[in-house]
Amino acid sequence: MNWCQYPGYVIGNDALTNYGCRIFGGLGTTMELVAISVVLGSGLGLAIALVRLYGGVVSSSVAAAYTTFFRGTPLLAQLFLVYYGAGQIRPLLQDVGLWVYFREAFFCAAFTFTLNTAAYQAEVYRGAIQSVHRGQWEAARALGMRARHIFWKVVAPQAGMVALRPLGNELVIMVKSSAVASLVTILDLMGSTRFAFARSFDLMVYVFAALLYLLIVEIIRRVWDVIEQRLTRHLHTA
Template sequence: MRHRLQHPVALAALAVVLAIAALYASGALAWAGGLIGDGACRLAVGIGDVTGVDALRNYGCRMMGGLWVTLQLVAISVTLGVLLALVVAVARLWGGPVLGGIATAYTTFFRGTPLLAQLFLVYYGAGQIRPFLTTIGVWPYFREAFFCAAFTFTLNTAAYQAEIFRGAIQSVSRGQWEAARALGLRPFATFWKVILPQAAMVALRPLGNELVIMVKSSAVASLVTILDLMGSTRFAFARSFDLMVYVFAAALYLVIVEIIRRVWELAERRLTRHLHHA
């Protein structure tokens, strides 16, 4: 039995509202980055002093600034990707032949092609359709490499997250739908209040893996002139020829991934604590 949501527009509207909130949150990230930038700069220079690596003394501040660009890029793309992924997952499950076909084509393309190729298509392709982008008022964004990368990463991670959500939603037993209908809940309310919370528990660990993958994959942004962590490291190496800057960058990536892993484990243990006592 197929359950159709009666209010797909409401879900899309909610995604738009949350997306706007995410954009405002990105401004908060930039503000917070300014507050902690001095401390991170001093830390990098201090490590250079202790280890005797001149490249870190000279370029450590630039690399820590690149680290913050990487964190912003990942935070924006993953947050917006979750919202888009929910819409795509719903379209694949209950969108019918047209919307379902579009959603399937979208996930197939972005999961089946390299992220670097997608980034080049957006970054270099945006200039080819500049008149159209100018007409709809988004060219000021697409002429900036950062927004091109954020847009590409969002589309890429949303395709993977959509499949995660789709599998998680399908894992919820049909009896949950039937029980909610017996209680008089509408399909949209059933999905939002009953099905999605249970599916989120199933999707939690794969979503954590996707976040880690995005942190590491974000390094390709350096190829389109973005001075993220890897871009700043390349800049430092080109002027110092000191391989230790890459060792330092790899250590920073490792620290970020380890922090995400531990925080995700705590969140998963907290959110699923009721299951351990069942």
């Protein structure tokens, strides 16, 4: 017996035994999808936040429009727009050699989720950077530091403490929102659970999937506690 059949076997549930491996496989797909999107999205989000804060009039309003669009429309609508929209402009995508990527549902989902989470993360970074007092900039400049150094050495560490919790929220929300990927044929945790349910009509598979989502979220919460301890260690009294 495979390890992935074990939970179903232990509680004596046939559906979980039969489809356990698919559900765990789906869990892997969900984690992969979320990890890729959130990591790429954090880079893009930081860039957008910097453009919005320090860019010119045009570039900062473009960045503002971007975040407004992606935070203001449903993730599912964005995913369908990319997935079926890419199909509509297939000849164009083929000309530039991008169709091989947009052909894959997984790529479309990762692409959409990256753009979406980047918008949310940009707002988190922007707020966090703005929360660092002007005096910190001025003091660093008085010491003769260059802007780049001031940002990374003085402002970023302080902003990081502020941004940490909202970023954790965003990660948790992405884990749960990623379930919409199942609507474009991706067998993520939700997709493989729906598959198992359509076959077995046993509601236990949904209960099991819910527990797995809960488990991921709980793990993230605990990891975030550890990171916070680390980032704020200078504030703790010994």
